[in-house]
Amino acid sequence: MNLSFNRPAASIFASADRSPSAAGRSPVLVRELSSADRERLMTHFLALDEDDRLLRFGQIVPDRVIENYVTNIDFSRDTVFGVFDEALNVVGVGHLAYLPAEGDKRTAEFGVSVLESARGRGVGSRLFERAAIRSRNTHVSMLYMHCLSRNSTMMHIAKKSGMKIEYAYGEADAYLSLTPADQSSILTEMLQEQAAVFDYAIKRQARRASQMFQAFMPTADAA
Numbered sequence: 001m002n003l004s005f006n007r008p009a010a011s012i013f014a015s016a017d018r019s020p021s022a023a024g025r026s027p028v029l030v031r032e033l034s035s036a037d038r039e040r041l042m043t044h045f046l047a048l049d050e051d052d053r054l055l056r057f058g059q060i061v062p063d064r065v066i067e068n069y070v071t072n073i074d075f076s077r078d079t080v081f082g083v084f085d086e087a088l089n090v091v092g093v094g095h096l097a098y099l100p101a102e103g104d105k106r107t108a109e110f111g112v113s114v115l116e117s118a119r120g121r122g123v124g125s126r127l128f129e130r131a132a133i134r135s136r137n138t139h140v141s142m143l144y145m146h147c148l149s150r151n152s153t154m155m156h157i158a159k160k161s162g163m164k165i166e167y168a169y170g171e172a173d174a175y176l177s178l179t180p181a182d183q184s185s186i187l188t189e190m191l192q193e194q195a196a197v198f199d200y201a202i203k204r205q206a207r208r209a210s211q212m213f214q215a216f217m218p219t220a221d222a223a
Contacts, residue, residue, distance in 0.1 A: 028123050030094070030130040031196035033080045037090070041080070042070045044090040047115060055151045056113045058171075081130050083114075083123050088203055091118035094127030096134060099144075107142040108135050112154065119153075128157045133189045137181045145174040 033041065045056075045066045054060050061069075073080060073095070083092035092114040099107045110131045114123045135143050145163070147154040149172040158165055158174035165174045 028083055028092075028121055028126040029196040029199045030081045030083055030092075030126050030192060031200055032193060033075075033082045033090075033093075035075045037080075037082065038070060038073070040082070040088075040090045041073070041093060042067065044082075044093055044115065045070060045113065048113060052113065052116075055148060055154075056111065058146075058148065079131070079134055081127055081134075083118065083127065084200055084203060085118065086203055086206075088200075088207060089115075091115045092123040092127055094124075094131050096131045098138075098140070105142065106140045107144055108138075108140045109144045109146065111145070112157075114153065124153045124157055125160065128161065130189070130192060132161070132176070132178065133185050133192070136178050136185045137189055139181070141178055143176040143178055147172055147174075 046063055048056060048066075050060045053066070057065075057069075078098060079096040081094040081096070082090045085091045093112065095111045097109045097111070099109060101107075108131075110128060112124050112127050114127075132143055143163075145154060145158060149155065149167055149170055151172075154174075155165075155172065158172070161176060163174040163176040165172055
């Protein structure tokens with residue numbers, strides 16, 4: 001029997017980043033991406049090393065396969081979320097792919113990747129949280145994840161959220177039954193997106209200001 005997602009996703013992951021190592025860090029904000037971010041997505045996935053590619057895609061894939069994958073993401077069908085660092089690099093990506101409906105049952109598959117520089121901050125959990133809320137708000141009744149059983153990040157997310165996990169031959173399938181959308185889930189997603197968009201705008205402004213400042217600084221040769 002599948003477990004029900006009876007609590008808002010935000011409540012499940014609210015304490016994910018309260019460890020001492022996370023003290024003083026800015027909150028992890030998740031922004032929905034579009035086709036305009038495709039180049040950044042390409043940079044993100046190509047930066048994954050062999051082991052990370054194995055964990056994300058189930059096999060060690062060459063650059064050409066990643067390039068094909070990113071090129072063919074259909075943003076009108078699927079939903080992609082990203083976490084940006086101060087330099088506006090995409091350090092975490094969550095891909096929510098909607099599977100063909102089976103009667104009244106609608107399922108979405110979630111995949112996540114986080115660069116090594118951003119690990120230990122709860123980025124993967126935040127991406128999953130956002131994907132779960134979007135799934136509820138788009139009438140998805142089942143959220144599904146497939147990964148290698150040694151993928152500690154994905155397994156941690158699955159166990160933390162109460163997913164039903166099935167193991168076979170070194171791989172794992174995790175399922176989470178979702179409750180229908182309500183006013184709380186709709187408002188939560190709206191506020192999260194607004195906060196992420198505002199944060200991105202502030203980072204972009206700060207980066208442009210820094211670039212302008214550096215442009216006016218005297219070079220070593222001039223000095």
